[in-house]
Amino acid sequence: MxxxxxxxxxxxxxxxxxxxxxxxxxxxxxxxxxxxxxxxxxxxxxxxxxxxxxxxxxxxxxxxxxxxxxxxxxxxxxxxxxxxxxxxxxxxxxxxxxxxxxxxxxxxxxxxxxxxxxxxxxxxxxxxxxxxxxxxxxxxxxxxxxxxxxxxxxxxxxxxxxxxxxxxxxxxxxxxxxxxxxxxxxxxxxxxxxxxxxxxxxxxxxxxxxxxxxxxxxxxxxxxxxxxxxxxxxxxxxxxxxxxxxxxxxxxxxxxxxxxxxxxxxxxxxxxxxxxxxxxxxxxxxxxxxxxxxxxxxxxxxxxxxxxxxxxxxxxxxxxxxxxxxxxxNAEDSLPEPAQPRPLPEARGEIAFEDVSFSYPSRPDVSALDHVSVTIRPGETVALVGPSGAGKTTMIQLLLRFWEPATGRVLLDGIDLREMSRPDFRRQMALVPQDPVIFADTARENIRFGRPDASDEEVEAAARAAAAHEFLMALPQGYDSQVGERGVMLSGGQKQRIAIARAILRDAPVLLLDEATSALDAESERLVQRAVDRLATGRTTLIVAHRLATVKKADRILVFEGGRIVAEGSHEDLVAGGGLYARLARLQFTDGMAEAAE
Known part of the structure; x- marks a missing residue:
């Protein structure tokens, strides 16, 4: 129509x-x-x-x-x-x-x-x-x-x-x-x-x-x-x-x-x-x-x-x-900036969701999050797992204040996001989205997007850490090669590694990884996972993942289902406790290995 x-x-x-x-x-x-x-x-x-x-x-x-x-x-x-x-x-x-x-x-x-x-x-x-x-x-x-x-x-x-x-x-x-x-x-x-x-x-x-x-x-x-x-x-x-x-x-x-x-x-x-x-x-x-x-x-x-x-x-x-x-x-933004935003001191990276409920405007009758409460300590690595549509990515979206909770509060270092200027608190976060965004520019400038004042040496160091240096050097003009609109000259895995390099370069106290390794082959995933592990050290890290192998080392795993947190704990504790996570683990590890053996 x-x-x-x-x-x-x-x-x-x-x-x-x-x-x-x-x-x-x-x-x-x-x-x-x-x-x-x-x-x-x-x-x-x-x-x-x-x-x-x-x-x-x-x-x-x-x-x-x-x-x-x-x-x-x-x-x-x-x-x-x-x-x-x-x-x-x-x-x-x-x-x-x-x-x-x-x-x-x-x-x-x-x-x-x-x-x-x-x-x-x-x-x-x-x-x-x-x-x-x-x-x-x-x-x-x-x-x-x-x-x-x-x-x-x-x-x-x-x-x-x-x-x-x-x-x-x-x-x-x-x-x-x-x-x-x-x-x-x-x-x-x-x-x-x-x-x-x-x-x-x-x-x-x-x-x-x-x-x-x-x-x-x-x-x-x-x-x-x-x-x-x-x-x-x-x-x-x-x-x-x-x-x-x-x-x-x-x-x-x-x-x-x-x-x-x-x-x-x-x-x-x-x-x-x-x-x-x-x-x-x-x-x-x-x-x-x-x-x-x-x-x-x-x-x-x-x-x-x-x-x-x-x-x-x-x-x-x-x-x-x-x-x-x-x-x-004159368009009214549904997320207005505060008249007098509270200054954010040097971020420690403590994140808190207090009784947060939320539904997307296009689906007002479906709760993406239903009375979720959780506190993430500074420097803690927390994985969000669960079936599609369970509310994992919504947590990331609300933390970046792309949307506003219907009820409850989202806090960074004890301050409600609604009381701060959006650019101020977003500068404390680095995002690697599930569908990485690549601009019609050079590979170097796409990585530098994470921190525009970064030197060429810092850009290349970030690319090495994201296992992107080798394929970038193989391009016709190396780092200065044009990658096309939305990165059409690159594969899905290459685009994802550039997005990870961008986040590494940003060097923010809060790291948000939304299926950051979903488009990588096994070898690249292993290299990037090592980079992510190094990058997560000393930073508050939220990892949204379907592949449980990428979150086994997380300090804590939150299991989502129907917009609620139905379980939390370490990988070993959740597997031992049965329930949704144990079923997902069995499907991905035990059954997967059995199918591979056949």
Missing amino acids: ARSPKTSDEDRARSRDVGALKALWPFLAPYKGIMALAIAALVLTACVSLALPLAVRRVVDNFEIDTGTLLDRYFAVALAMAALLALGTAARYYLVTRLGERVVTDIRKAVFARMVGMSPAFYERIMTGEVLSRITTDTTLILSVIGSSASVALRNLLILVGGLVLLLLTSAKLTGLVLLIVPAIIVPIVVLGRRLRELSRENQDWIAASSGNASETLLSVQTVQAYSHEARSRARFNEVTEKSFAAARRRIGTRALMTAIVIFLIFAGIVGVLWIGARDVNAGAMTVGALVQFVIYAVMVAGAVGALTEIWGELQRAAGATERLVELL
């Missing part, structure tokens, strides 16, 4: 005017100087444009009176005005375009900074591709407004107002007739403009949905191809993209209709006014120069109205884009 964009009544109610563009002011305010210069250049070009018809009238009315010095002077002044107009236009273009690029850059940085700090719960409600679409496509629309449309709109507004004043001074009678058609022009602009903005927002929503669908599919392209799902994926993408096109077609049709109505009304009115003006010239009520001046101003005013009509459509689209970006900037 194609994912439908949000079309709530509240969203559509907001989509009735361009007031949303006011949200751009905080990004424009730091550049008031550039704005002032741009407006000055804009006013200059508008004034020069409005002065040109006056020169034309002088030339026309004095053409038969004086063909010498006076005409030369008029043409010289006209040439100087053209030069001034060219310089002013160039200055306006440079200033507003630069302003637009600067503001959009700031918006993109602000949105990304906000999004990169949002908790996982936020990304259960919105696809990553939609966020990327807003950062790219929507900011491009805003760039077109700030860098072009806004200044053109202001210039045409000045020409419209100034032109109407000069029309009135040229001929009050003809100007009155022109003004009679203004209400007829405004009505379709207002009525169709509202509809245009709703369609513009809908179009942008579908574009975002299309981007989200494409991002999700392409990030999982190997799985898509492995299951021969290409045709269905194409069909899903085509469905969403066609809906985007349909929305765009309705928007374009509405805008074309509005443009046709406005242009016809404008020029029909001008033709009628010119007909009356020509009769006044024949009757001697006005000069030919005055009629020419009036015609030029009328055309300028009509052109300004037409341009404003076009720009209104752009403003409608940009307002919708601004709303969508503001939604991201």
Whole structure:
């Protein structure tokens, strides 16, 4: 099924005017100087444009009176005005375009900074591709407004107002007739403009949905191809993209209709006014120069109205884009930072879960953890074992405060995580996730991600400790080899060893290993296990594992089932005590060896 964009009544109610563009002011305010210069250049070009018809009238009315010095002077002044107009236009273009690029850059940085700090719960409600679409496509629309449309709109507004004043001074009678058609022009602009903005927002929503669908599919392209799902994926993408096109077609049709109505009304009115003006010239009520001046101003005013009509459509689209970006900037994080975070002294690594219960938002009726209480002493190595879905990884997730307990508390060195800044306490932890994340960079920089200020020697030492040095040196450029997006150039075991090297380099007092050796072959697992054993010395270590061979040396083993701790103790004690752990051990060791013997 194609994912439908949000079309709530509240969203559509907001989509009735361009007031949303006011949200751009905080990004424009730091550049008031550039704005002032741009407006000055804009006013200059508008004034020069409005002065040109006056020169034309002088030339026309004095053409038969004086063909010498006076005409030369008029043409010289006209040439100087053209030069001034060219310089002013160039200055306006440079200033507003630069302003637009600067503001959009700031918006993109602000949105990304906000999004990169949002908790996982936020990304259960919105696809990553939609966020990327807003950062790219929507900011491009805003760039077109700030860098072009806004200044053109202001210039045409000045020409419209100034032109109407000069029309009135040229001929009050003809100007009155022109003004009679203004209400007829405004009505379709207002009525169709509202509809245009709703369609513009809908179009942008579908574009975002299309981007989200494409991002999700392409990030999982190997799985898509492995299951021969290409045709269905194409069909899903085509469905969403066609809906985007349909929305765009309705928007374009509405805008074309509005443009046709406005242009016809404008020029029909001008033709009628010119007909009356020509009769006044024949009757001697006005000069030919005055009629020419009036015609030029009328055309300028009509052109300004037409341009404003076009720009209104752009403003409608940009307002919708601004709303969508503001939604991201104002998005509420379900895990707010404390107003006055408590400082964390040098971490000792004591971890405590006090009566913690938790359910994932997507599965509110299923308890991932059910009244779990446990204390892990500084420097202790504790293994979390049990069947899939028992709550082991959830413990790691809550300890990193990716999620918030429904009840109870999670403490580090006696301080509730909710009372500390997330970056502060996370710096005291090193994580090796079950699915290691590798960035599209060099192998060296992927390891250095654990501690950005680490030297090359420290990076290589961490790689040696994680049994990664040999395969890294075998790459075409060694440590400086590009590993591809999400590490596509590496095997699963190689990616896991880089992730372990990253954790070793971080050198944090708390070490979190979530199936850290699950993708390793037997030899690499033995080497990495030795590295982990050395690394765990003097550190608080939590090990999530399905393979019990990797946790036999743990100081304590916690056995999870159904979100509860059903047993704890050493490997020998748990095997002797029977129960779930003994059954798992028998399946992995005794039965496994029997199957191998067969």
